Amino acid sequence: MNSSCSSSSSPRLFVTKWPVYRAPLSSFSAPKRRRSRPRPRRRRASDHGGDGSLLSLSTSSSEDQSLSLVLDVHRISTLASSRFHWLLDSGRDAFSDLQSLVSLDDNRRLVVSCRKSTMQFIGGLVVTGFVFVFAVRALVNLGSLFRSSFESKPKLVVRRDRSLGGREVVVAVETSRAPSRDTRSSMPSSGHVSRRNTSPSSFSLRAQQKLPKWWPTSLTSQSWDVDKEDYQREANRLVRAMVDDRISGKDIMEDDIIRLRRLCRIAGIQVSIEPANTRDSFYRTSVDFVLNVCSRASSESTAVEIDSEDARDFIAGLSENVELEKTDAARMVSATVAARTRSWFLQAWALEIQGKHSESVAELSKICVVHRIFPPDESSAEMEMVARGLEKLMKLEERQTLLKKFIGICCSEDSHRSAAEALGLVH
Known part of the structure; x- marks a missing residue:
């Protein structure tokens, strides 16, 4: 009875179940939105001036609004010291790790293993070594450059x-x-x-001073009352014909060389031969022509004329007519004279061996005439090169014999000296 009274007197809890509303399924499901990550907050200039920073930038609150840059040297030294100790500790760890780089497991297998930090340490050490070597080499080169700038020229x-x-x-x-x-x-x-x-x-x-002594200081110009335009057209036409013959494989005629020099000398004109290789080839051919004319003269001749003009004036004036530098023209003449000297000495000795003494003397006479008209400079490089070539092909006694014969037929002391230099008999 008490139980029934107690149950009737206690409050009752009624739970009502309401139906749960569910949204209809859609064929297009909305994509899930990703939560945006918080963006890192950008530091302002005033944030760099916090405690413990190496470099601080502060702005004064005065009217000037000045900026001050503070560099903490103590902080830098402390950081460098900590980095150095960290490097030593990393080196010790890498060394101890490398000691156990190769090991054997229980199954008698060879195992090679090391930590990632060890590989990073070795890689950093190699890169640092390369940078150090490069910096040392750069400093050495810079020092040598400064040293050479202060020293005298070599x-x-x-x-x-x-x-x-x-x-x-x-x-x-x-x-x-x-x-x-x-x-x-x-x-x-x-x-x-x-x-x-x-x-x-x-x-x-x-x-x-590259011009040799025989090069004329001034060329005599003839002031003829002629029509320069007609002479210029004729000279240009002659140059085109010679260039065409050269391209087709034909040799330049000696008459064309004389004619071109005559036209340019009378009218005082110049011609342009293009390209420069063709011009140089034309001038070398002209030098060969002049030396051939000189070699046909007698050994007593002191001057040779070509078209009523001295041979030296002819070849020097021709260089101006074709717009060739004097130094280049003089080098071509000296080189050609040296080549002819070597060839004539060898030919003279070959004829001497065969017993043809008169023909050998004729070859030596050519050297005498050419060296008298175009004398090589004393101790010239061309004669030195000729001497080096003849020393390899002829004995000392043979060269002395040729020099004695040359002195016997040539009375010019300058030619004696140049011939002795060409034979390598100058002490």
């Missing part, structure tokens, strides 16, 4: 290349230490030693 060893028309080329560089007086006095006065000890100042001076 000496140049100059030689003439006959394949380049006798043009001077630098073949070596010597130290700037000057020889003593005793050494200079003991040096022989040959051209070989003087060129080896040539300083840059003397080299520049010699570069300005």
Whole structure:
């Protein structure tokens, strides 16, 4: 009874179940939105001035609104020290790891293993080594550059290349230490030693005086009252014909060379031969023609004329007519004279061996005439090159025999000297 009374007196809880509303299924499901990641907050200039930073930038609150840049040196030293200790610790760890790089497992298999930090340490060490070596080399090169700028200029060893028309080329560089007086006095006065000890100042001076002594200082110009335009057209027509013959494989005629020089000399005109190789080839052919004319003269001849003009004036004036530099033209003439000298000496000795003494004398006479009209300079590079070539082909006694015969038929002392240089008999 008490239980029934207690149950009737306690409150009752009624739970009502309402139907749950569900949205109809759609064939197009809406995509799920991704939560946007919080963007990193950009630091302002005032944020860099916090405590513990290496570099701080602050703005004064005064009217000037000035900026101050503060560099914490103590912080830098502390950071460098910590980085150094970290590097040492990483090195010790890498070394201990490399000691157990290769091991054997229980199944007798060879195992090679190392940590990732060890590989990173080794890679960083290699890269740092390359950077260090590159920096040291850069500093050494920079130091040598500054050192060479303060030192005196080196000496140049100059030689003439006959394949380049006798043009001077630098073949070596010597130290700037000057020889003593005793050494200079003991040096022989040959051209070989003087060129080896040539300083840059003397080299520049010699570069300005490349014209040989036989080159005429001034050419006599004939002031003829002629129509220059007609002569110019005729000269241009003659040049075109010679260039066409050259392209077709025909040789340049000697009469055309004389005719071109005559037209240019009478009217005082110049012609342009293009390209430059064709012009140089034309001038070399003209030099060969002049030397052939000179070689046909007698050994007593002191001057040879071509078309009522001296041979030296003819070849020098022709270089101006075809717009060729004087120095280049002089080198071509000197190189051709050297080549002819070598060929005539060899031919003279070959005829001497065969017993043809008169023909051998005729070959030596050609050298005498050409060296009298176009005398090589003393201790010239061209004669030195001729001497080196003949020393390889002829013995000393043979060259001495040729020199004696040459002196017997030629009375010019300058020709004696040039012939002795060509035979390599100058001491």
